[in-house]
Amino acid sequence: RITEDLPRRHSSLLLQLRTEHTPLNKHLHHIAKLQSPTCSSCHQKEESVYHYILECPAFIRPRNILRKSLGTQDLTLKKLLNDRKAIRKLLIFAAQTKHFQSTFGDV
Numbered sequence: 001r002i003t004e005d006l007p008r009r010h011s012s013l014l015l016q017l018r019t020e021h022t023p024l025n026k027h028l029h030h031i032a033k034l035q036s037p038t039c040s041s042c043h044q045k046e047e048s049v050y051h052y053i054l055e056c057p058a059f060i061r062p063r064n065i066l067r068k069s070l071g072t073q074d075l076t077l078k079k080l081l082n083d084r085k086a087i088r089k090l091l092i093f094a095a096q097t098k099h100f101q102s103t104f105g106d107v
Contacts, residue, residue, distance in 0.1 A: 002084055010091050018081050020049050022102045050077060062096035
């Protein structure tokens with residue numbers, strides 16, 4: 001199992017990212033918890049998993065660190081959410097952005 005060595009909070013976050021049932025604005029809007037799905041960090045697009053990890057300009061620095069740590073410029077959600085090495089690096093990215101701190105504590 002890909003998550004067997006992860007703490008529960010990391011496994012939970014990974015599952016939520018994979019299913020897009022995350023405390024990100026697109027999902028919160030979908031379940032009527034927010035009025036708008038727009039990203040609260042950049043105010044440019046819907047805050048989806050894809051936007052949060054791969055697009056949001058507010059997270060350029062942690063994303064560049066993620067790219068460098070994986071040795072690739074070609075990041076894909078499929079790789080980041082399914083490859084054991086990439087998952088660990090993605091969790092570091094999440095910790096650096098502090099985006100899920102209110103839900104998961106220190107990721």
